[in-house]
Amino acid sequence: MAKEVEFYFDVGSPAAYLAWKQLPKIAAETRAEIVYRPFLLGGVFQATGNRSPMEVPAKGHYMLQDLQRYARRYGVEFAHNPHFPINTLMLMRGAVGLQMRTPARMPVYVDAVYQAIWVEGRNMNDPATVAMVLKEAGFETPQFQGLTSDPEVKEQLKAISSHAVGRGVFGAPTFFVGDQMYWGQDRLDFVKEALQ
């Protein structure tokens, strides 16, 4: 049986973006499979009493430097999004919906959304911008709206998020290797160790 790493991510989290870019290499090196768990970070913050580091001004200011340092170390493009925070409810419904209906297309979608938010600084709070970004990536608006208004999709996003909370998740990205939980893109070295 292949080893697995579960990966909880939300497109609104810049740290989850960095993990999204790094995890496939680690999985390849350790011959592990990634189990993607798209979830709603805002809901998890509400349920756990946690909050974004950006809500503390000095911490938010530092976090951007810290993310830039990691982006340089990884050789990944990263720029803070001037429209942060992004309400990711529709975007994460899109990710969950694709995972349910056409799983092979989910990574294409998430790649496009991460690129738009954390490289190009586009305003993904704006439905017209979302439509344009998705169109560029080969997704049509009616298809996206079909997914985001689908009761099964809505329910699944809630279920993944509340299941995460039940397992002790409070932030993003979060990884599980078996029953061991790791929080933060800066813990990928521990994730790799656990997979080896």
Added chain:
Amino acid sequence: MAKEVEFYFDVGSPAAYLAWKQLPKIAAETRAEIVYRPFLLGGVFQATGNRSPMEVPAKGHYMLQDLQRYARRYGVEFAHNPHFPINTLMLMRGAVGLQMRTPARMPVYVDAVYQAIWVEGRNMNDPATVAMVLKEAGFETPQFQGLTSDPEVKEQLKAISSHAVGRGVFGAPTFFVGDQMYWGQDRLDFVKEALQ
């Protein structure tokens, strides 16, 4: 001129304890000097609107596992203190006072206090326990009380802490190499890189 790394620490922070144990090796390897900045983390939390991760139950639970993982990686003893949080006002006044009056004895004192809190799980909220721990390390109670009630010492602890806030510090441990700030014992690899 020797390279310098400034190290903001509070004895109540388990992450600062791990950094306290690791930083001397990094300084030796990079021929850097450590400039110790004993400060009051509680005051910095108040001034910045930050808070201890332990205040979010799921995060606190995880942080203990995370600290244990790092302690194992470092080969350092660590146990959560059942009396956490510790009010460190008097203890940090002691550290600042020694740094002002007999600087060579400050590390001996901080070593003893860290050992008591983060290895032996002693109740350093209890003045009798503090007196016993300090006595074991060669510090007499009247000397300690003299430092902690000294207006210059009180003022210096406030000054270091508010200067820290002015520089963008919001948590512990925090390091500066020149004007570059690094937060967290998990950023010691970046500190080492900056010193190389």
